[in-house]
Amino acid sequence: MSLIDTIKKLLSNETLEELALYQAVANSTGLLFSVEKALFSEFEQGAKSSIQHTLLKMLAEQNLATQLPNGFHLPKEVVCSLLADSEEEDIALAEVLGIAPRLVADFQLQVKGVTTGRGFSVEIFIKHTSYGELPVTINGPYIQLPGQKFARLNTGQLFGLDAWQAHKSLIPEERGESENLQLIAKLQVAKNSGMEVDLRHFENLKVNAPESIGVLASQNLDGSLSLRPTIASLTNDQLESRWGQVLSSEDKGVLRVENTIVLLDKNKRKAIDEVFKNKHIPKEQVKKFIESPSAFLDASLIDLDVGFSARVTGIGELIHLSFGELDTEKNQWFSDDLSYGFDASKVIRNLASVIKCPEDLERFEKQFDAAEATNSKLVSFDDQVIDVSDSIAIQEQIESLHNSFESNESAGFSEQKVSNVAGFGKPKHLTLLLEESQENNQRLLESAKTIKNNVHTVNWSITQRKPFKHQELGVEWAVDLITKAINPVGITNEKIQGALLADDMGLGKTYMSLIAIAEYYRLLSSLNKTCKPILVVAPLSLLENWKDEVAHTFINSPFLDIKILQPGKDLKDFRVEGVQRESAQLQETLANNEDFDGKIKYALKIGSNAGIDRLDLPKRLVLTSYDTLRSYQFSLCKVDWGLVFFDEAQNIKNPNTIQTRAAKALKADFKMLVTGTPVENSLADYWCLLDTAQPDLLGDWKVFRENWVSPIVNAIPEERHDIRLEVGARLHQATGNFMLRRTKEEELTGLPRKKFYIGKLLQESASNIELMPSIGLTMKGEQLKVYDQTLKNYQQGLDADDSKNSALTTLAALRNITLHPNLNGASFNSEGVVGNAKAFMDASAKLLALNSILEIIKTKQEKVIVFLINKKMQLLLKQALDEIYKLNIDIVNGDTKAVADKKNDSMTRKGIIQKFEKKEGFNIIIMSPIAAGVGLTIVGANHVVHLERHWNPAKEAQATDRVYRIGQTKNVHIYYPFSLHATKPSFDEHLALLLDRKHLLKEAVISPEPVNEEEVISSLFS
Structure with missing residues (x-):
C-alpha cells in the first residue's frame, strides 16, 4: 500500500487526530520532527494518537526514519521521495505531515567555459511561475522561496542540486575534465529522475x-x-x-x-x-x-562471469521482418477467437476485461504485433473485438498487465489517462540486436549432411524407469551433438550450437532432455570443467511439469536445486531491489524520449558480484516462461548457460517478437529446441527455429525464401500440393542431423488403435476415417431458418462497398449458428441456460449429434473431452450437460490457472484434469483446443469430440493427441459432428473439406497449413 493510500485509510479513522502536532525543522541532513516529551510519551503509550505520529512511526519501522527521545529524524532523501500522484494529493500529504509542499518549477543553466578546461563552471537558477527567476538556496530537502517560504524538492532535483553544489565547492585547480563531465552525467540522471532542467548545452553529449x-x-x-x-x-x-x-x-x-x-x-x-x-x-x-x-x-x-554471446551486437529497435506471401501472422478474422460478428458499441478498449493470465497476454501481444504490422485497428480475441487504434494506450495497458501478473496480482489494469509524449509517436519494440545470419553457409550445410552419431554409453542406471528404444537413440543423438559443441577439436570446422528435437507429441521429449542434461554434466566432470547452470524456457503451464519430471526421472537429482523464475515462485529471490524489469526500463526510457545507452540496469542477481544470492549458480536448473524471458532478456542473456532448452519451441517461431530475439541472444554451450510441431503455419516458422538453434545452417531469410519458399509460392495451384511435399522432403534432408523427427506411429508399436468418425465423408480416399451417420444431422426449424436468412442477407449485400467485411461477419455468424441458432443473442436465465436443457440441445443439429456420441460413451463407462472454442457456448453446454447427465463438468480454457497457488492447487489445469481422470466411469470435460494445445496428458480419456473445429490442423492435432500418447491403454476414438444443410453443403462441410486438403504427410518437415478466411469465403460464396 502506498503512503497516500495509507493516509486515506487513516483519515477514515475517526479516533485519530488529523492535525500536524510535530514541528518539522529542516537542516542539511533532512527534517527533525519534535514534540514535547510529555505528548510524545502519550503517543508511545497509546494514550493519544494522531495521523502524523502514526505515519512517522510507520516510516521508522521501515527504517526510513530514526526515532529520537522526543520525535523523529527523516533523511532528506526520504523526505524528497514522499511525492503523491497529483498536486492535490501532495498538498494533503504536506498538511498531514507538516512539511512544505513540493516544488513545481523549472531550472535554467548558465554555463561558462568548456568541459576540458579548469575554468568550466555552471550556475543554476529557478524559473518559477509565481516568482520569476530566483537564485538557488538549499536547506536539506527544501529550497527557499521569497517571503520566508520553502518548497520540497523531489528526488531528481535533490540529486542534481547536490551534485551541482559539490562541483561548485571545488577550486578551479580541482575542476578537471573528469569532474566536469561527472557533473553533466549527474545532471542528466537528475533530469531523468524528475528535475525539469534545460540541458540544451549538452544535448549532443552522451555520458x-x-x-x-x-x-x-x-x-x-x-x-x-x-x-x-x-x-x-x-x-x-x-x-x-x-x-x-x-x-x-x-x-x-x-x-x-x-x-x-x-x-x-x-x-x-x-x-x-x-x-x-x-x-x-x-x-x-x-x-x-x-x-x-x-x-x-x-x-x-x-x-x-558475464558477457553477451558472440551473436549480440547491442540494444536497439526491433525491425519487422516481412514474410510476403507467407506472412501468416496477419490479422486473421476467421480465427480461434472470432465467434461473433462485432457490434461497434461492444468494442473493448480495456484489456484487463479479457486478459486474465500471462498466457492470454502472450497470445494477445502476438496478435497486436501482427495488427501493428498491417495497420489493423481491430483485433479479435476470445469472443471479443478489441480496439487497438491507440497503440500507445495499448502498450501502456500491456506493460501494466505484465507488472500485475509479475506481482501475482489479479486486479488487472484500470483505464488510465494517456498523454502523448512530445516526439514520441508509434511505440518501438526495443530488444537485443543480433548479428544476422550469413547469406549462405555451404560448409555448414555440408557438415549437417555428414555429421554422424558417435556411439555413446549413456548411464541409464541413474533413471527410475527403463527407456523406450527411440528414447535411447534420442538421448544418444542429443549427447553426440552436445559433445561436439563443447569439445569440437578434430570433429568439424563449423561450430555446432544447437539442434531441433521435433519428435511427435507423446514420445517423451522432456524425459530425453533431462537424461541429456545428466550426460552433459557427466561429460563436463570428465573434462574437469565447471557444470554450468541449465535454463529451460517453456509455457507457463509446463514449468511445474518439468519440476515433477525431474523427481520422476532420476533416482538422485543431478541438480544443485531447481528454481522456478516466476512471480509467486522464486523470482522475488533473484530480483534486484528497486530495479524495474528490463523491458519496462526500455519502454520508460523510450516514453521519456531518451537514449537508452547505458540506462538499462540488470534486474536479476547474476554474476559473481551477487555472491551466493546469484541466480546462475553451477548445477542449478532454472525454469522460466517465455514471458519472463522477454521481461528479463538482458539479465538472462548475460548468463553463461550450459544448456538451454526451449520447450514447445513454436513459441519462438516468429522473428518479429522480442521473446524470439531474446531466445536467439541467449549464450549457451548448446541450445535444444523441443517441439512436436516444427511448422505451425508456414515454412517461416521452420526457418526461425533453425536460425535460433544453428544460425547460418539454412542461410538468412532472403536465401531461405529463394531456395525453399519461392518454389511453393510460384507453383500453379494444381501442383502446389506435390511441390510442398517435395520441398518438405528436400528440406528435411538438407537439415541433416540437426533435426530429429520421429512419429508415434513409427516408434510406438504398442499404442492402441486411433479411429476417426465423421458425420459426412468428403473424400473417397480418406483413410482411417469411418462414416458415422448419427453424428451428421440436418439443421431444422429455427436453426435452418436463421442459417438461410444469414446467407440471404449476405447475398443481398454483395453490392455494398465493404463486401469483404460483410463476408467476414457472415462467416462468424454461420460458425455460431452451426453450434446453436440462439448463440449470438443467448442470455442466462435463473436456471443457467436458455430454456431447459433438453430444449437447448434439441435446437441444434450438432448438439443432437453430440448427445448421440455421449450416450455411446456413457454405455461404455469411458471418458470424453469435448473441444470447443466459443467461451459462451462452453458455459451453456456445461450447464445443459450437467442437468442431463447429473455431472459437475469442468471447463479448461484461457481463464483456467496454469500454475498452482497456496490457496487452491486443485483449480489449475493439471488439478482439474486429475480430478476428471480420478472419477470412476463415465465423465465429460469441456476444453479449449488452445488451452489444451501444450503440456497436458489426459490418457484417462479415450474419446475426443471436436464440436468446433480449429482452423489450424496442427493445433487440432495437438489437442487430439492429449489422449493419444505413452500411457494410453484403450483404443482412441475421435469424432467430428456436423450440422448439415438439406440442399447445399453447409459451413461445417466447407471448413472440413478445406482442413482435409491441408493434411500432408506427418513425416515431412512441412505440417498442415491453417485455413484462412479468404479460402472459406471463396468456398462458401463462389
Whole structure:
C-alpha cells in the first residue's frame, strides 16, 4: 500500500487526530520532527494518537526514519521521495505531515567555459511561475522561496542540486575534465529522475558511467589469446582505437568514444590496467585461462562471469521482418477467437476485461504485433473485438498487465489517462540486436549432411524407469551433438550450437532432455570443467511439469536445486531491489524520449558480484516462461548457460517478437529446441527455429525464401500440393542431423488403435476415417431458418462497398449458428441456460449429434473431452450437460490457472484434469483446443469430440493427441459432428473439406497449413 493510500485509510479513522502536532525543522541532513516529551510519551503509550505520529512511526519501522527521545529524524532523501500522484494529493500529504509542499518549477543553466578546461563552471537558477527567476538556496530537502517560504524538492532535483553544489565547492585547480563531465552525467540522471532542467548545452553529449569492465579474448594465428577490456553498450571496434587515451592520460578518468563520454572511476581504471597488464595469454596457457580466468585476472576488478554471446551486437529497435506471401501472422478474422460478428458499441478498449493470465497476454501481444504490422485497428480475441487504434494506450495497458501478473496480482489494469509524449509517436519494440545470419553457409550445410552419431554409453542406471528404444537413440543423438559443441577439436570446422528435437507429441521429449542434461554434466566432470547452470524456457503451464519430471526421472537429482523464475515462485529471490524489469526500463526510457545507452540496469542477481544470492549458480536448473524471458532478456542473456532448452519451441517461431530475439541472444554451450510441431503455419516458422538453434545452417531469410519458399509460392495451384511435399522432403534432408523427427506411429508399436468418425465423408480416399451417420444431422426449424436468412442477407449485400467485411461477419455468424441458432443473442436465465436443457440441445443439429456420441460413451463407462472454442457456448453446454447427465463438468480454457497457488492447487489445469481422470466411469470435460494445445496428458480419456473445429490442423492435432500418447491403454476414438444443410453443403462441410486438403504427410518437415478466411469465403460464396 502506498503512503497516500495509507493516509486515506487513516483519515477514515475517526479516533485519530488529523492535525500536524510535530514541528518539522529542516537542516542539511533532512527534517527533525519534535514534540514535547510529555505528548510524545502519550503517543508511545497509546494514550493519544494522531495521523502524523502514526505515519512517522510507520516510516521508522521501515527504517526510513530514526526515532529520537522526543520525535523523529527523516533523511532528506526520504523526505524528497514522499511525492503523491497529483498536486492535490501532495498538498494533503504536506498538511498531514507538516512539511512544505513540493516544488513545481523549472531550472535554467548558465554555463561558462568548456568541459576540458579548469575554468568550466555552471550556475543554476529557478524559473518559477509565481516568482520569476530566483537564485538557488538549499536547506536539506527544501529550497527557499521569497517571503520566508520553502518548497520540497523531489528526488531528481535533490540529486542534481547536490551534485551541482559539490562541483561548485571545488577550486578551479580541482575542476578537471573528469569532474566536469561527472557533473553533466549527474545532471542528466537528475533530469531523468524528475528535475525539469534545460540541458540544451549538452544535448549532443552522451555520458556513460559503466557499472563494470569485462574482458574480450580473441585467438591469434599461433593459438595464443589477446585480451582487451570491454564496456557495455560500446563495440570493440569503437573501443580499440581509444584505449591509448586512458593508458597515456595522467587523469585516466575519461574516455572519449565518438559522441559518448565514458567516465571511469578508480576501480574501473584499475580494471582496464589489469587487462592490459595481462593482455597476452600464451598458447600453452589458453586451456587453463578458459577454465579459470581468475588465475590470470583479478576477479574483484573485472567481471569475468558475464558477457553477451558472440551473436549480440547491442540494444536497439526491433525491425519487422516481412514474410510476403507467407506472412501468416496477419490479422486473421476467421480465427480461434472470432465467434461473433462485432457490434461497434461492444468494442473493448480495456484489456484487463479479457486478459486474465500471462498466457492470454502472450497470445494477445502476438496478435497486436501482427495488427501493428498491417495497420489493423481491430483485433479479435476470445469472443471479443478489441480496439487497438491507440497503440500507445495499448502498450501502456500491456506493460501494466505484465507488472500485475509479475506481482501475482489479479486486479488487472484500470483505464488510465494517456498523454502523448512530445516526439514520441508509434511505440518501438526495443530488444537485443543480433548479428544476422550469413547469406549462405555451404560448409555448414555440408557438415549437417555428414555429421554422424558417435556411439555413446549413456548411464541409464541413474533413471527410475527403463527407456523406450527411440528414447535411447534420442538421448544418444542429443549427447553426440552436445559433445561436439563443447569439445569440437578434430570433429568439424563449423561450430555446432544447437539442434531441433521435433519428435511427435507423446514420445517423451522432456524425459530425453533431462537424461541429456545428466550426460552433459557427466561429460563436463570428465573434462574437469565447471557444470554450468541449465535454463529451460517453456509455457507457463509446463514449468511445474518439468519440476515433477525431474523427481520422476532420476533416482538422485543431478541438480544443485531447481528454481522456478516466476512471480509467486522464486523470482522475488533473484530480483534486484528497486530495479524495474528490463523491458519496462526500455519502454520508460523510450516514453521519456531518451537514449537508452547505458540506462538499462540488470534486474536479476547474476554474476559473481551477487555472491551466493546469484541466480546462475553451477548445477542449478532454472525454469522460466517465455514471458519472463522477454521481461528479463538482458539479465538472462548475460548468463553463461550450459544448456538451454526451449520447450514447445513454436513459441519462438516468429522473428518479429522480442521473446524470439531474446531466445536467439541467449549464450549457451548448446541450445535444444523441443517441439512436436516444427511448422505451425508456414515454412517461416521452420526457418526461425533453425536460425535460433544453428544460425547460418539454412542461410538468412532472403536465401531461405529463394531456395525453399519461392518454389511453393510460384507453383500453379494444381501442383502446389506435390511441390510442398517435395520441398518438405528436400528440406528435411538438407537439415541433416540437426533435426530429429520421429512419429508415434513409427516408434510406438504398442499404442492402441486411433479411429476417426465423421458425420459426412468428403473424400473417397480418406483413410482411417469411418462414416458415422448419427453424428451428421440436418439443421431444422429455427436453426435452418436463421442459417438461410444469414446467407440471404449476405447475398443481398454483395453490392455494398465493404463486401469483404460483410463476408467476414457472415462467416462468424454461420460458425455460431452451426453450434446453436440462439448463440449470438443467448442470455442466462435463473436456471443457467436458455430454456431447459433438453430444449437447448434439441435446437441444434450438432448438439443432437453430440448427445448421440455421449450416450455411446456413457454405455461404455469411458471418458470424453469435448473441444470447443466459443467461451459462451462452453458455459451453456456445461450447464445443459450437467442437468442431463447429473455431472459437475469442468471447463479448461484461457481463464483456467496454469500454475498452482497456496490457496487452491486443485483449480489449475493439471488439478482439474486429475480430478476428471480420478472419477470412476463415465465423465465429460469441456476444453479449449488452445488451452489444451501444450503440456497436458489426459490418457484417462479415450474419446475426443471436436464440436468446433480449429482452423489450424496442427493445433487440432495437438489437442487430439492429449489422449493419444505413452500411457494410453484403450483404443482412441475421435469424432467430428456436423450440422448439415438439406440442399447445399453447409459451413461445417466447407471448413472440413478445406482442413482435409491441408493434411500432408506427418513425416515431412512441412505440417498442415491453417485455413484462412479468404479460402472459406471463396468456398462458401463462389
